[in-house]
Amino acid sequence: MPIGIIINxxxxxIGGILGALVGHKLSPKFKExxxxxxxxxxMGMGISTIxxxxxxxxxxxxxVIGTGIGLAIHLGERINAGAGVMQRVIGKFIKNSNSELSEDEFMNTLVTIIVLFCASGTGIYGSIVSGMSGDHSVLISKSILDLFTAAIFACSLGMVVCMIxxxxxxxxxxxxxxxxxxxPLTTPGMINDFKACGGFLMLATGFRMVKLKNFPTxxxxxxxxxxxxxxxxxVNYILPLVS
Structure with a gap:
């Protein structure tokens, strides 16, 4: 039973709904x-896992190669287009009255949190562990952060956050x-490298969130x-040759 995934x-x-409903009561400075x-x-989560x-x-x-592949197949643009579809679909039912963000800022922020919620190393690793061992603690811990993150971003983006x-x-x-x-095919070293790779995505996502550098997350x-x-x-083929 994917309990951790359901909770996440x-x-x-819930965070998206709460943020959309009460977001107008929060000052722009607080949200920023x-x-x-x-x-x-x-960034801290990314650094710790790296x-x-x-x-x-x-x-x-x-x-490097994974990012090159993503750029070559225009993965970011495809996700951006998908985010636009999500926004238009939900916009037919729920109007976002927030006019503080430009269209570019809105889409950029939406893509950032889609990657944050759907493609973080913590979420992917937690789903694998949950399915293999039934340990949902990683996903439940992620859910706590996601609850508040969704609420804050919904203050600006509206109900579309729920669709993520x-x-x-x-x-x-x-x-x-x-x-x-x-x-069963993994080793502890592979798992740690997997977490570290996810850490780079989390670090890049943090830079996007603080609007310091717009990494192609x-x-x-x-x-x-x-x-x-x-x-x-x-480990099995290159390392024995160089050592």
Whole structure:
């Protein structure tokens, strides 16, 4: 039973609803400052997991090549287009009266939190662990942060934030049910490299949230697919040659 995934999705929906309903009561300065804090939290989570890295060349190679693949196939633009569809669909039923954000700022922020909620190393790893061992603690911990993050972003974006729970559930359920095939093939080193790779995405997401640098976080997602095979290849074939 994917309890952790259900809790995580509900936290986004509840946070999105609360933020959309009461967001107008919060001052712009409060929302801006708290968003900066969430950005720093994302950076801190990224830095902490990057520290688990065991095979640096494999992780760096995966991040660089994975991002190159994402840019080549215009993954970020496709996700951006999907976010636009989500916004238009929900806009037919729920109007977002917030006019503080320009269209570009709105879409940029929406893509940022889609990656934050759906493609973080913590969420992907937590889904795999949940499916393999039934341990939902990682996803439940993520849900606490997602609840408040969704509420704050919904203050500016409106109810569309709730819709992010849909792609998140789809992605996490695929990983959950595939875990029985994936997890037995992994090693502790591969898991740590996987977390470290996700940490780079979390760090880049933090930079986007504080509007310091607009990293192509959506285009970096293929790195999460490459890292485990690359870590395995490095340890079993490359490392014996260079050592």
């Amino acid at each position: 999705a509900l936290s986004i929906v 400052d708290i968003t900066l804090v969430f950005g720093v939290c994302s 520290g688990l890295m065991e095979n640096m060349p494999a992780v760096i190679f995966s991040v 729970a849909i792609p998140q559930v789809i992605i996490f359920l695929i990983l959950f049910f595939a875990a029985t095939a994936i997890f 959506a285009d970096m997602i293929p790195a999460m697919v490459l890292i485990m095979p690359m870590s395995c290849f490095w």
